[in-house]
Amino acid sequence: MGIYLDNAATSYPKPQKVIESMTNFMMDIGATSGRGAYETAIQSDMLVYQVRKGITDLFHFNDVKKVIFTLNATESLNVALKGILNKGDHVITSSIEHNAVWRCLKTLERDIGITISVVSCSKEGFTNPFEVENAICEDTALVVFNHASNVLGTLQPIKEIGEICRKYEIPFLVDAAQTAGVYPIDVIDNNINLLAFTGHKGLLGPMGTGGLVINWKGDIKPIKSGGTGGDSTYEYQPDYYPNRLESGTLNVPGIVGLGEGIKYIQKVGVNKIYHKEKELLEYAFNQLHEIEGITVYGPQDSEKIIGVISFNLKDKSCDEVAYKLGRQFGIMIRAGLHCAPTAHEIIGTKTTGTCRIGIGYFNEKKDIDFLIEALQKINK
Ligand SMILES: Cc1ncc(COP(=O)(O)O)c(C=O)c1O
Structure with a gap:
């Protein structure tokens, strides 16, 4: 199969139970949720309820009804941004957002007339919470930040930003696409009002x-x-x-699979997952630095990021490197702008893009060894 190092795009492999639960649901239950009174329909209701409950437990939340299922983080962010913001509203965001936030905000700016303040971050992707406070004005209706960048892995000070939002009674929306399942999140303690997550990355669904x-x-x-x-x-x-924000038949097989992903995470423990990925990051950083002509972007400090590393090799395009890794060595990584052009402005790679490694819980040190060996060969 090769070596999969693109977990920031989607996690692979998935736990066996994720796959089995979906197949079992399709074969043995197969009924919609929230619509019928016959036995399998009620089983379907119960399964969906249990996954909602699993999500509240994972994020230390307490209201099962206020967990909305969507297709992905992009849809969750659209539901929140388009559902909250009105003409004349002001929104504060970071300069390192994924297009799932950025395009949505720009569209609202163009179509209904919101205003956007972008708080600039350092070259390593860090935002100073005080700058968020400075950007607040009378019309500020929302603050939206990613929890971790999908280009640099940089973790944002969401607890501090959340405290500022609470002080000014402004709702705080967090894009946890890169952190849910791989980094501890406590919705209440972190002062998060709206948490958008995706099921197919760290949650293993x-x-x-x-x-x-x-x-x-x-x-x-x-x-x-x-x-x-x-x-x-x-x-x-x-x-x-949840009916207010859930229309149409739910993706029950998918939700059931997501539930098994969450059970797997809870069994292993988010902290253990985080620490394993952190160890692999440190291992990767140490070896990547030995490659001649490499530029590694971002903080390069495993305490400050999640399992994402962006880099480029001198005189080689990121597309060429990723292509050769895939074709010649069976190593799967991503190349390009990773749907976050503003992040590339910060690190000066808007025209070149970067190679991106996305480390997952199922990676091992030998995967990093193979990657380094292959990069050395490509470099020659
Ligand atoms: C930070 C961030 N936000 C949002 C998304 C969008 O996630 P999805 O593709 O599940 O909608 C991604 C996906 O890469 C991401 O990394």
Whole structure:
């Protein structure tokens, strides 16, 4: 199969139980959730409820109804941003966001007239929370930050930013696409009002799963309307959760698989996953530095990042390096702008892009050894 080092895009492999649970659901249950009273429909309801509960436990939250299922982090962020922001609103964000946030904000700026303040971060991707406070104005309706950058891995000071948001009573939306499942997240302790997560990366679930945890009492206008299985004569989307933000038939097989991914994580422990990835990061940094002509971007400090490393080899394009790693050595990494052009402005790689390694829980030191050996050969 080769060596998979693209876990920042999606995690691979998935625990066997993730796959089995989805197949079992499709074969033995197969009913929709929230719509029927027969036995398999109720089983489907129970399974979905248990996954919502698993999510609240993982993120130390307490309201199962306020966990919304979506297709991915992008949809969760759209639900939150488009559901909260109105004409004339001001929003504060970082200069190192994924397009899932950035394009959504730019679209709202163009289409409904919001204003955006971008708090600039250091070359290593760190944001100073005080700059967030300085950017707050009367119209500030939301602060949105990624928890960790998908280009540099840099972790943002979300607890401190969350405290500032709480002080000014401004909702705080966190894009946890890169951290959910691989870094401890406590929604209450970290002062997070809205947590957008994806199911297919660190949570070890299938693609097509994700969600939004809502620890906030404000209104979120639904961006979709449709069937929920209840109150069918009411002509608008219901006001209560989760139905308010969930329209149409849920991806129950996917949600069941996600539930097994979360169970796996809880069994191993997020801290253990984090520490294993941290150890691999340190191992990789030590060896990468021995490659002649390499530029490694970001903090290069395993305490300050999650399992993502961006680099370039002198005189070689990132596409060429990634292509050769894949074709000649069976090593899978990503090359390009990683859907985060503003992050590349910070490190000066907007025209070149970077090679990106995404370390996952199932990687081992030997994977890094193979990568280093292959890079040495490509360098010759
Ligand atoms: C920081 C960040 N935000 C959002 C996303 C979007 O996630 P998804 O593709 O699951 O919608 C990604 C995916 O790479 C990401 O890294």
